[in-house]
Amino acid sequence: GAGVSQTPSNKVTEKGKYVELRCDPISGHTALYWYRQSLGQGPEFLIYFQGTGAADDSGLPNDRFFAVRPEGSVSTLKIQRTERGDSAVYLCASSPRNPGTGKYNEQFFGPGTRLTVL
Amino acid sequence: AQSVTQLDSHVSVSEGTPVLLRCNYSSSYSPSLFWYVQHPNKGLQLLLKYTSAATLVKGINGFEAEFKKSETSFHLTKPSAHMSDAAEYFCVVSEGAGNKLTFGGGTRVLVKP
Numbered sequence: 164g165a166g167v168s169q170t171p172s173n174k175v176t177e178k179g180k181y182v183e184l185r186c187d188p189i190s191g192h193t194a195l196y197w198y199r200q201s202l203g204q205g206p207e208f209l210i211y212f213q214g215t216g217a218a219d220d221s222g223l224p225n226d227r228f229f230a231v232r233p234e235g236s237v238s239t240l241k242i243q244r245t246e247r248g249d250s251a252v253y254l255c256a257s258s259p260r261n262p263g264t265g266k267y268n269e270q271f272f273g274p275g276t277r278l279t280v281l
Numbered sequence: 282a283q284s285v286t287q288l289d290s291h292v293s294v295s296e297g298t299p300v301l302l303r304c305n306y307s308s309s310y311s312p313s314l315f316w317y318v319q320h321p322n323k324g325l326q327l328l329l330k331y332t333s334a335a336t337l338v339k340g341i342n343g344f345e346a347e348f349k350k351s352e353t354s355f356h357l358t359k360p361s362a363h364m365s366d367a368a369e370y371f372c373v374v375s376e377g378a379g380n381k382l383t384f385g386g387g388t389r390v391l392v393k394p
Contacts, residue, residue, distance in 0.1 A: 166324075167324075194379070208383065275324065
């Protein structure tokens with residue numbers, strides 16, 4: 164079946180511009196996560212959604228970053244007034260809920276969006 | 282707070298020889314632990330996971346890892362490296378109902394013919 168998809172695969176923008184990154188999770192997965200991977204580092208957690216609501220946004224670096232998931236499926240990560248330091252690969256993952264335990268299982272990752280801020 | 286330390290940023294092995302990637306974690310609770318692999322220009326793929334069942338966990342492609350609570354370690358091994366194993370490997374810990382993941386810094390594996 165279809166995996167997690169992210170668009171665009173690459174985004175080049177100028178400092179100060181606004182960007183939107185889109186994530187399409189696996190159908191039926193209730194949890195959706197955003198991570199950021201800077202060059203040479205492991206991914207870092209940004210935010211996760213249970214359904215439509217942001218359950219934990221503690222990883223968002225500042226108020227220029229915002230994410231939504233209005234219908235509990237597709238999510239958009241929005242970055243205002245981009246800075247060169249925002250350049251990174253932004254990863255999205257989704258996860259199904261175990262109906263027996265109520266816990267979330269393995270996260271399935273998309274290929275990422277490579278953001279370059281000039 | 283949870284954290285993960287991968288003790289080697291780069292590992293170089295010859296094809297057909299064993300691979301050992303070292304990982305130590307810090308967690309306040311009983312953690313779930315994972316190893317993910319990332320091939321160039323590809324998404325993260327789960328190799329294996331530990332979720333408080335057997336301490337020796339077998340994964341895909343011949344990899345396995347052993348959870349040692351006393352040493353707070355979760356080292357990844359493979360008896361015989363293949364050229365296709367060249368990639369970046371991440372040790373990962375998760376905690377809490379939301380399953381938020383904390384990644385180590387990664388170990389880049391080079392396999393020499």
